[in-house]
Structure formats: structure tokens, C-alpha cells
Amino acid sequence: MSACGSGLSLGGGGGAPPTPVVQTSQWVEFVVGTATVSSATSIPAGSRILRRLLVVTTPYSGGATIALDDAAALTIMATTDNTPQLANEYVREDRTIWTLAVAVRALVGGAPAAGAATVMVEYVTTPSP
Numbered sequence: 844m845s846a847c848g849s850g851l852s853l854g855g856g857g858g859a860p861p862t863p864v865v866q867t868s869q870w871v872e873f874v875v876g877t878a879t880v881s882s883a884t885s886i887p888a889g890s891r892i893l894r895r896l897l898v899v900t901t902p903y904s905g906g907a908t909i910a911l912d913d914a915a916a917l918t919i920m921a922t923t924d925n926t927p928q929l930a931n932e933y934v935r936e937d938r939t940i941w942t943l944a945v946a947v948r949a950l951v952g953g954a955p956a957a958g959a960a961t962v963m964v965e966y967v968t969t970p971s972p
Contacts, residue, residue, distance in 0.1 A: 866967040867967070875960045875961070876958070877954075882962070885945050886941045892964060895934070896932060897911065897933040898960055899930050899932075900930060904928075906955070907952065908927065908953050909927050909960065910950045914945060917941070
């Protein structure tokens, strides 16, 4: 029995090191006005969303809200993650699995009279085994 009370060996196993998986990220980018809009490009099912940005270039009218989702059940940026009345770059970074092969939707609420933004979503596709 080892000194640490475990039968496990904590050393090099002598095998070859694992082969790293290198992935190039891809981006979906589209412009948002005062109404709900979806990207022209779909993100493949099973992709990993790494980062999403909402860049408000022209502040939205009071009461406006913006959420980013897949138009089904997955929200990747909630309305509480941004303040569209302030020109700013809002970023959310985490790894989220995109479950459907669909476009990204910018859901604009509150019927704003003015406002403009750009949405950018960075993702990688799931590596092949």
C-alpha cells in the first residue's frame, strides 16, 4: 500500500501524449434595427457557442429590450445581460451547446422607435472522434 493510502499510481503512464484537437472558431454577424431579426447564417447543431457580443451603436428608445436566442428554447444572451439604451459593447462568454441547426435570433422587445446594433456570435463545431 502506498503512503497516501491509495493503490493509484500518479506518474507518467509511458504512453503517447494525447493528440490536441485544434479548432478554428467561426463567427455569425448581423445588424439589428428596431425589430426582431435573425442571422442569414445558421449555426450547426452541436456547436459550442464561446462568445456573443451585442454592440449597440445607436442607443435604443426607452423600454427596448434585446435577447439573443435560437427561436426555440435556448437563450444565449438574456435581456438582463445588456442595456440597449446605452451605446456600448455587451459581451457574454461561456461555453453553451447549440442544439439546433438554426439561425441566431435577436429578439427586440418594447417597440423601440430608434436604435441600431450589431450581433456577433463566436462558435466552434464539435470535433469528430
